[in-house]
Structures are given as C-alpha cells and as structure tokens.
Amino acid sequence: MQSQFNYNYDTIFSTETYDLQVPFRSIRDATNDFSESNKLGRGGFGVVYRIDVAVKRLSRDSSQGDIEFKNEVELVAKLHHRNSVRLLGFCLEGSERILIYQFVPNASLDHFIxxxxxxxxWDIRYKIIIGRGLLYLHEGSRLKIIHRDLKASNILLDSEMNPGIADFGLARLFDTDQTRGETNRIAGTYGYMAPEYVMRGHFSVKSDVYSFGVLVLEIITGQKNSSFRHEEDAEVLLSYDLNSWREGTALKLIDPMLRSGFSGPEIMRCIHIALLCVQQSVAARLTMAAVNHM
Incomplete structure (x- = not known):
C-alpha cells in the first residue's frame, strides 16, 4: 500500500521527539497483532489498545492527517504535568501512525458523566473541575498551547479519578506575546466550540475557556450540551443554565444524582464561573488564572 505521508519527518520532528520513536514490529508484538482482546475502545481517529500502556492506532481513513499527527507528537512530548496525559512513544512506518500514551484505567470523563x-x-466532580491542566497549557509551561478540542471525551481519568487532558491533534502553539490565531479550517466539536471560532475561525486562550465552561456545566448537570432539551422547548443547555441563573433557580440545574453530599455555595460558585466562561463576548470571559483564583 502506498504511504499516505506527504512530509519528510526526518526534517520536521525534533531530535528530542525522535527519542520517543518505537518500531512498528514491537508495538504489533506487544498488542498481539492488535487483537480484539486488547482493545480499549474506538475514538474519532482510530482504535486504542491496552497493554501496560495505551496504544492509539490511527485508522487509515482517519480524519487526523499528517499535520495533526506531527503536531500531537511534537506538542505532547514537551508537556509534563499531572493533568495532561503523557506521551511515551510513537511509531511512523509506511501507512502506520501510532501513539503510545500512559495508561489511564478509568477511561474518559464522558463515560462517567x-x-x-x-x-x-460531588467531591470527584469538583476534583475534576479544579484540575489545572488547562491553566498549565495557557500559562504554566514553557509553551503557550491552545487545545482547540477540549471536551468530556478528551479528559481521561486515572485510578484516583484525577483528570488528564488528551488528544492534542488540533492544538496550536502560540508565541508568548501572541493573543489570537486564525484558521480557514474549522475543526473541533460543535457545542464546545466558541462562537468566534465557529463563525470566523478565531481562536485564543478564551476559546479554550469557553470549552472549559461548557464542560463544567456538563459535569454539574450530568447533561450533554449537544443533546440537551428542556421539556418541549428547543432551549440548549447554555441558554437554559443562563436563564436559570438569572431567575435565581440555578439549584435546579444540579444533577439529580447530586441531591445530597455537596456544598451549596461551592457548587453555585462553579455554576457562576462556568457561565462567566461561556459569555458571547471574548473580552468578558475569564482567563484560566482568574478561574483558578475564584
């Protein structure tokens, strides 16, 4: 089969990144030739297998192309934070594109919520909300990274239910003084994407903040933003939550599974912060530093 790759990876991968390269034969042997018994699940870009690590094998017809694959390898190799999933290696041989991640036993957040x-x-949900992975991407690392696809399925949970951000195929690296980027190719997940990104292709730390706000509301309500409908109305999750806050009835937003065992002021503060994150005005949204402070 002819290779799908259009790039000379010898010239675009850094020396530091190449230290993570693993032969395809080793991965094939470790997964027992990618057997069904080792399969963890299937995502948008391919199938994930478990050995002592998580092996993500991109489908040959995957929408994640060469640029996204290279982007994910280069960026994640540089990240070292407890709230971002660690890349242990990668394989690039012929038409095979494989990523090897640390294994996180509790799978993704969407499966739980x-x-x-x-x-x-509530204690677990609150721990997930206050994880500092996004703050680290924006302000805490030697890099400034805009994730662009923050959503429940891209938050992985370890054995102690600590969250880790995963899937950096769409992420973009900013210069320290850069505040905004633009693209003609809108990629991500509708419902989580900020309006300025959907309509004009503008992305920034504030578009990630918008996604974070949506995610927090999902964690609190237990409802998917993409499928939420209030009774017979076509009202979506964000507008319903905002109207409930304005009407002073925000407590009714709380997932019925959480009718006890939570702090009222704490959960109301989280709802308030989430709504400040999903404002239409980019300038009015919080930064992740302000979120952490609050």
Whole structure:
C-alpha cells in the first residue's frame, strides 16, 4: 500500500521527539497483532489498545492527517504535568501512525458523566473541575498551547479519578506575546466550540475557556450540551443554565444524582464561573488564572 505521508519527518520532528520513536514490529508484538482482546475502545481517529500502556492506532481513513499527527507528537512530548496525559512513544512506518500514551484505567470523563453518573459524587466532580491542566497549557509551561478540542471525551481519568487532558491533534502553539490565531479550517466539536471560532475561525486562550465552561456545566448537570432539551422547548443547555441563573433557580440545574453530599455555595460558585466562561463576548470571559483564583 502506498504511504499516505506527504512530509519528510526526518526534517520536521525534533531530535528530542525522535527519542520517543518505537518500531512498528514491537508495538504489533506487544498488542498481539492488535487483537480484539486488547482493545480499549474506538475514538474519532482510530482504535486504542491496552497493554501496560495505551496504544492509539490511527485508522487509515482517519480524519487526523499528517499535520495533526506531527503536531500531537511534537506538542505532547514537551508537556509534563499531572493533568495532561503523557506521551511515551510513537511509531511512523509506511501507512502506520501510532501513539503510545500512559495508561489511564478509568477511561474518559464522558463515560462517567453520561453513563455512570451515579459513581461521580460531588467531591470527584469538583476534583475534576479544579484540575489545572488547562491553566498549565495557557500559562504554566514553557509553551503557550491552545487545545482547540477540549471536551468530556478528551479528559481521561486515572485510578484516583484525577483528570488528564488528551488528544492534542488540533492544538496550536502560540508565541508568548501572541493573543489570537486564525484558521480557514474549522475543526473541533460543535457545542464546545466558541462562537468566534465557529463563525470566523478565531481562536485564543478564551476559546479554550469557553470549552472549559461548557464542560463544567456538563459535569454539574450530568447533561450533554449537544443533546440537551428542556421539556418541549428547543432551549440548549447554555441558554437554559443562563436563564436559570438569572431567575435565581440555578439549584435546579444540579444533577439529580447530586441531591445530597455537596456544598451549596461551592457548587453555585462553579455554576457562576462556568457561565462567566461561556459569555458571547471574548473580552468578558475569564482567563484560566482568574478561574483558578475564584
């Protein structure tokens, strides 16, 4: 089969990154030739297998192309934070594109908040909300990274339910003094994407903040923003939450699974912060530093 790759990776991958390269044969042997018994699940770009690590094998017809693959390898190799999932290696041979990540046993957040909500008490949800991964990407590392695809399925949970941000295929690296980027190719997940990104292709730390706000509201309500409908109305999750806050009835937003065992002021503060993050005005949104402070 003819290779799908259009780039000379010898020239675009850094020496530091090449230290992570793993032969395809080693990965094939470790996964027992990518057997079904080792399969963890399938994502938008390919299948993930478990050995002692997580092996993400991109589908040959995956929408994640050469640029996104190179982007993910280069960026994640430089990240070292407890709230970002660590890249251990990669493989690039022929048409094979494979990423090797640390294994996180509790899979992704969306599986819990939309399928196993009863297992997420408020203490766990609050720990996930206050994880500092996004703050680290924006301000805490030697890099300034805009994730562009922050959503529940890209938050992975370890054995102690600590969150880690994953999937950096769409991420962009900013210069220290850069405040905004533009693109003609809108990629991401509708419902989480900020309006200025959807309509004009503008992205910044504030577009990530918008996604964070949506995610916090999902964690609190236990509802998917993409499928939420209030009774017979076509009202979406964000407008319903905002109207409830204005009417002083925000407590009714709380997931019924959380009717006890939470701090009222704490959960109301989280709802308030989330709504400040999803404002239409880019300038009016919080930064992640302000979120952390609040």
């Amino acid at each position: 939309f399928v196993k909500r009863e297992q997420l008490d």
